[in-house]
Amino acid sequence: MSKPKVFEKPLGVKDYLPEAVTKLRNIEYRVLACMERWGYNQILTPTLEYYDTVGVASSTEDKKLFKLLDRKGQTLVLRSELTAPIARVASSLLKEHAFPLRLSYHSNVFRAIEEEAGRDSEFYQTGVELIGDASSEADAEVVALAIASLQAAGVGTFKIALGHVGFLNGLFQETLEGRSDAQLSLKEHLLGRDYVGYREAIKSLALTSEVERELIGVLRLRGGDEICEQARMVSQHPIAQDAIRHLCEVWDVLQAYGVSEHVVIDLTMIGDFSYYTGMTFEGYAADLGFPVCSGGRYDNLLSQFGRPAPATGFALKTNRILEVTGGEAVATPKRVLIAYDAEHREEALQLAKAKRSSEETAVVITQLVSEPEAWTKARSAKTDGSYEVCSIVYQEVITLLAQ
Amino acid sequence: MSKPKVFEKPLGVKDYLPEAVTKLRNIEYRVLACMERWGYNQILTPTLEYYDTVGVASSTEDKKLFKLLDRKGQTLVLRSELTAPIARVASSLLKEHAFPLRLSYHSNVFRAIEEEAGRDSEFYQTGVELIGDASSEADAEVVALAIASLQAAGVGTFKIALGHVGFLNGLFQETLEGRSDAQLSLKEHLLGRDYVGYREAIKSLALTSEVERELIGVLRLRGGDEICEQARMVSQHPIAQDAIRHLCEVWDVLQAYGVSEHVVIDLTMIGDFSYYTGMTFEGYAADLGFPVCSGGRYDNLLSQFGRPAPATGFALKTNRILEVTGGEAVATPKRVLIAYDAEHREEALQLAKAKRSSEETAVVITQLVSEPEAWTKARSAKTDGSYEVCSIVYQEVITLLAQ
Numbered sequence: 001m002s003k004p005k006v007f008e009k010p011l012g013v014k015d016y017l018p019e020a021v022t023k024l025r026n027i028e029y030r031v032l033a034c035m036e037r038w039g040y041n042q043i044l045t046p047t048l049e050y051y052d053t054v055g056v057a058s059s060t061e062d063k064k065l066f067k068l069l070d071r072k073g074q075t076l077v078l079r080s081e082l083t084a085p086i087a088r089v090a091s092s093l094l095k096e097h098a099f100p101l102r103l104s105y106h107s108n109v110f111r112a113i114e115e116e117a118g119r120d121s122e123f124y125q126t127g128v129e130l131i132g133d134a135s136s137e138a139d140a141e142v143v144a145l146a147i148a149s150l151q152a153a154g155v156g157t158f159k160i161a162l163g164h165v166g167f168l169n170g171l172f173q174e175t176l177e178g179r180s181d182a183q184l185s186l187k188e189h190l191l192g193r194d195y196v197g198y199r200e201a202i203k204s205l206a207l208t209s210e211v212e213r214e215l216i217g218v219l220r221l222r223g224g225d226e227i228c229e230q231a232r233m234v235s236q237h238p239i240a241q242d243a244i245r246h247l248c249e250v251w252d253v254l255q256a257y258g259v260s261e262h263v264v265i266d267l268t269m270i271g272d273f274s275y276y277t278g279m280t281f282e283g284y285a286a287d288l289g290f291p292v293c294s295g296g297r298y299d300n301l302l303s304q305f306g307r308p309a310p311a312t313g314f315a316l317k318t319n320r321i322l323e324v325t326g327g328e329a330v331a332t333p334k335r336v337l338i339a340y341d342a343e344h345r346e347e348a349l350q351l352a353k354a355k356r357s358s359e360e361t362a363v364v365i366t367q368l369v370s371e372p373e374a375w376t377k378a379r380s381a382k383t384d385g386s387y388e389v390c391s392i393v394y395q396e397v398i399t400l401l402a403q
Numbered sequence: 404m405s406k407p408k409v410f411e412k413p414l415g416v417k418d419y420l421p422e423a424v425t426k427l428r429n430i431e432y433r434v435l436a437c438m439e440r441w442g443y444n445q446i447l448t449p450t451l452e453y454y455d456t457v458g459v460a461s462s463t464e465d466k467k468l469f470k471l472l473d474r475k476g477q478t479l480v481l482r483s484e485l486t487a488p489i490a491r492v493a494s495s496l497l498k499e500h501a502f503p504l505r506l507s508y509h510s511n512v513f514r515a516i517e518e519e520a521g522r523d524s525e526f527y528q529t530g531v532e533l534i535g536d537a538s539s540e541a542d543a544e545v546v547a548l549a550i551a552s553l554q555a556a557g558v559g560t561f562k563i564a565l566g567h568v569g570f571l572n573g574l575f576q577e578t579l580e581g582r583s584d585a586q587l588s589l590k591e592h593l594l595g596r597d598y599v600g601y602r603e604a605i606k607s608l609a610l611t612s613e614v615e616r617e618l619i620g621v622l623r624l625r626g627g628d629e630i631c632e633q634a635r636m637v638s639q640h641p642i643a644q645d646a647i648r649h650l651c652e653v654w655d656v657l658q659a660y661g662v663s664e665h666v667v668i669d670l671t672m673i674g675d676f677s678y679y680t681g682m683t684f685e686g687y688a689a690d691l692g693f694p695v696c697s698g699g700r701y702d703n704l705l706s707q708f709g710r711p712a713p714a715t716g717f718a719l720k721t722n723r724i725l726e727v728t729g730g731e732a733v734a735t736p737k738r739v740l741i742a743y744d745a746e747h748r749e750e751a752l753q754l755a756k757a758k759r760s761s762e763e764t765a766v767v768i769t770q771l772v773s774e775p776e777a778w779t780k781a782r783s784a785k786t787d788g789s790y791e792v793c794s795i796v797y798q799e800v801i802t803l804l805a806q
Contacts, residue, residue, distance in 0.1 A: 013450070021445045043424055122450055141767065256752050333439075345540075349547075353660075
């Protein structure tokens with residue numbers, strides 16, 4: 001096997017240069033501050049977790065986990081999401097703290113990827129978990145906070161698609177009783193938003209024309225609160241009825257928050273159905289084919305860590321938001337370049353200190369510097385203002401020179 | 404091998420609860436803002452790097468690198484420091500940008516540790532690299548910035564020990580010519596600050612009493628600028644003389660910055676001598692036995708990435724600073740708890756919105772919540788103000804209830 005070239009990075013990872021970092025961190029700061037105003041307190045968990053605990057409990061497919069062995073031969077994973085680690089903390093370090101717990105995070109996460117996929121194997125998530133509250137108010141709170149977070153991040157136009165895993169579970173149990181392969185196949189078509197495949201799969205199932213119509217009709221169950229009424233008519237199965245009732249309560253609370261204009265009910269949207277147990281949602285920004293946030297209720301996770309509790313939450317896909325808001329200018333402080341010779345050293349350094357004290361950026365550069373190119377550039381910058389580092393231009397150049 | 408218990412974490416990693424995160428991130432924000440005012444722009448590099456490039460080039464001992472295999476069988480490492488990754492970026496993505504480059508970072512780094520060591524295998528560093536400037540002004544700039552960064556981080560009392568690898572290299576080449584094992588042994592005693600071992604090693608070398616006196620005399624070369632004069636007398640070797648001349652220039656510039664009161668020259672302090680090529684320094688906070696920052700000049704690293712250039716920099720050990728400044732209170736916004744029943748939902752949610760808009764923290768809690776304990780607690784909080792999550796207490800409780 002040939003060695004990688006010196007400038008190469010592993011598959012699917014990135015360097016972020018200053019301009020991108022400023023924007024990414026601005027999103028991070030604003031979103032975390034927003035979450036804090038909603039009472040969510042930030043926690044940090046380790047990059048490495050045990051495979052047998054957090055790895056297995058996470059919502060990530062096993063083959064997408066980055067695994068390594070520790071010195072005792074125990075399998076570790078690079079965290080693939082934060083929900084399972086936070087469930088571990090809620091059940092251990094925070095076990096004496098009464099529910100509900102409101103926790104936030106900003107973190108890099110990892111997914112092992114295939115070479116051809118062209119996807120990121122390391123990316124950032126900013127999210128919350130609301131643990132210990134099973135109510136529709138709690139679900140609405142995290143949806144409303146997702147909306148506030150997207151706004152804080154600078155995403156102008158977006159829609160939240162709101163669904164519930166219970167609706168399809170109930171409907172499929174009613175219409176495809178005992179046919180778990182067929183149920184799974186239909187769910188996978190919906191998960192992949194492959195509606196043509198969904199229709200074809202239904203046709204191949206040899207159902208009565210009434211049931212066929214009912215299952216295909218699901219594809220129309222996307223819209224405002226009128227969908228709640230329509231969905232109630234589709235399935236009488238108690239699981240589906242409970243799901244719709246809960247979802248309509250969430251919708252009511254979202255109206256009280258005054259944010260329902262950003263939300264569409266989408267009963268074809270089931271999220272990761274092996275993990276979520278109730279409401280699920282995804283946020284879509286204008287012109288972007290993939291979600292910028294996703295979340296939902298996961299009432300079975302905490303019990304895996306020994307402290308059974310209902311829970312709900314979401315994660316923003318922070319890198320994707322950077323792509324959406326990429327063009328947004330970030331206010332930067334005034335930047336001053338101070339060029340000096342040995343005779344003016346103290347004067348120059350004290351001037352820089354004063355500039356920095358008043359929140360300006362001051363860079364000092366001296367004639368003694370070993371890079372004549374930089375020095376020439378700094379000198380000429382006085383007239384053409386062209387001195388820049390990583391696309392950052394100085395607005396003022398002060399030269400303190402004897403000649 | 405027994406499975407880990409559900410609440411267990413891998414060896415040497417930590418969870419940070421909200422109170423610690425607030426303090427850690429405050430240090431991070433303040434230090435990065437300070438570095439920005441000095442013209443250092445933040446970059447982010449990936450957690451995973453190739454072993455053959457960044458892994459080998461890093462200053463970390465091979466056995467302390469966390470290694471894993473990618474799908475093609477290539478060895479990856481979890482980054483152990485940021486200097487080598489930044490050298491890679493300076494030589495690739497930033498290769499069209501003129502020197503000097505001023506770059507900053509805040510990042511977690513990883514070290515594989517032995518079970519008995521009780522050390523962290525993941526911790527945080529906040530640092531800078533100044534690339535493309537060989538001058539003593541550049542070395543002084545990073546030392547002065549380290550001082551400003553420690554002050555920004557809230558470290559009240561500290562000392563920077565300033566040394567130079569060239570002094571001992573020259574002295575040992577002069578006095579122990581050709582005896583590289585003896586030179587290495589003496590350096591390792593000094594690196595471990597084992598002065599007794601250093602003296603004993605000298606005694607065992609069968610040197611003339613004059614040379615013996617000279618080598619033992621090194622241990623007294625710690626103090627202010629008077630050390631420069633004394634050191635010049637110790638060795639006539641050109642490498643040692645150059646080192647002392649450079650160090651004294653750095654000292655002069657630090658005086659012009661007005662920060663030399665925080666600095667002691669310590670010629671026994673050589674840092675990681677296999678990696679640094681010139682000035683080295685370490686910062687010590689009062690009452691703490693280990694350094695809170697370390698840095699130095701590394702002029703041979705960039706050439707390994709195909710863009711030869713002198714460079715200097717430092718990293719704060721951010722977690723240790725958290726330990727030093729642990730007691731410092733962090734200002735938090737006012738926290739309000741709003742308890743409501745179904746009838747007052749809209750009023751409560753709109754009130755919360757208004758509070759959040761004016762930078763207060765507002766948490767809503769409803770009678771409908773599934774945790775009666777939390778509800779009772781919220782109700783009683785009105786009188787005893789005791790509603791708290793993760794040690795965060797609400798300063799105001801507003802109840803909006805029909806009864």
